[in-house]
Amino acid sequence: MKIAVLFGGTSEERDVSIASAAQVIPALRGLGHEVVAVDTATGRLEGPAEQRLLTSGVGPQPPSGSALAGMRQDATALAAEAADMRDVDVVFLALHGGAGEDGRVQAVLDLAGLPYTGSNHIASATAMDKDLSKRLFRGAGVPTADWRMAPVTAEEVALALGWPVVVKPNKQGSTVGLSVVRAPDAFPAAIALALRHDDEGMVERFVPGRELTVGVLEGRALPVGEIIAPGEVFDYQAKYQAGGAREIFPADLAPAAAARIQELAVRAHAALKLGAYSRVDFRMDASGDFWCLEANSLPGMTAASLLPQAAKAAGISFSELVERICKAALRSSKANQ
Secondary structure (H helix, E strand, O other), X not given: OEEEEEEOOOOOOHHHHHHHHHHHHHHHHHOOOEEEEEEOOOEEEOHHHHHHHHOOOOOOOOOOHHHHHHHHHHOOOHHHHHHHHOOXXXXXXXXXXXXXXXXXXXXXXXXXXXXEOOOOHHHHHHHHOHHHHHHHHHHOOOOOOOEEEOOOOHHHHHHHXXXXXXXXXXXXXXXXXXXXEOOHXXXXXXXXXXXXXXXXXXXXXXXXXXXXXXXEEOXXXXXXXXXEOOOOOOOHHXXXXXXXXXXXXXXXXXXXXXHHHHHHHHHHHHHOOOOOEEEEEEEEOOOOOEEEEXXXXXXXXXXXXXXXXXXXXXXXXXXXXXXXXXXXXXXXHHHOO
């Protein structure tokens, strides 16, 4: 197949996207596919330019707002790359956050008639919107913690949710802009931080307990994983820096509990009408109850990322995983023609 891998972009998760592409591209080439590398911020990359970018790694912090603003100003429109991608068989989306994960890129690819991996533009937008996702989870019988949307006062939060709470942007990933707030005096600053990364802020009841994750591949749940982070949340540094967190696949759960959380993950995936794959994140409280945090329509795709680790625990190699994702995109495209 001829496959265009789209990555980079101008979201706060740019570095994470580059890290995904740095492993997806050689895996696809190793299977004999022809791969076109396209950074949606700067255009098609070849030779040394591709190598330099794909070996840059993930820094301890997301790219600064000023750096991303400059890139957006100079960004190459995806339409300008249409000539480079017109003859590809499928587009592999190694994008995370922003336009790459919220449905905008997917809508452009739909208009261009290009098959692509992941979920369609409506499902992608729904998954990125945490408020809307949580409403759909509840409608599907998937437990999720109580929440309120800003603007909301500390007094209202104390009455409706109690302390502590999680304050975060409504449409953002990789815990960018997220804070755990334990007292009213820290609440205004946390809201201000969240709103620097999105025009909507969410305030959610904090669920203490174990951090668990379930990948969904072609309608079936993969083995459950557990994340043991050094702090109380699985934050940006814990996700992407060496030694930041311990990740265990499969998680140490009783068979009945593992089956229950897997069933909830598949139900959450279906509630958002997600595509061939996703990753659904949970907290397990002291009573053994599961609380869905969010679903990721384009989860990280380095070999060390959570979805590939779950696939490996199921006996699926990284190369097999990325090829199955591409083939699923082609089947979905043909079914929708």
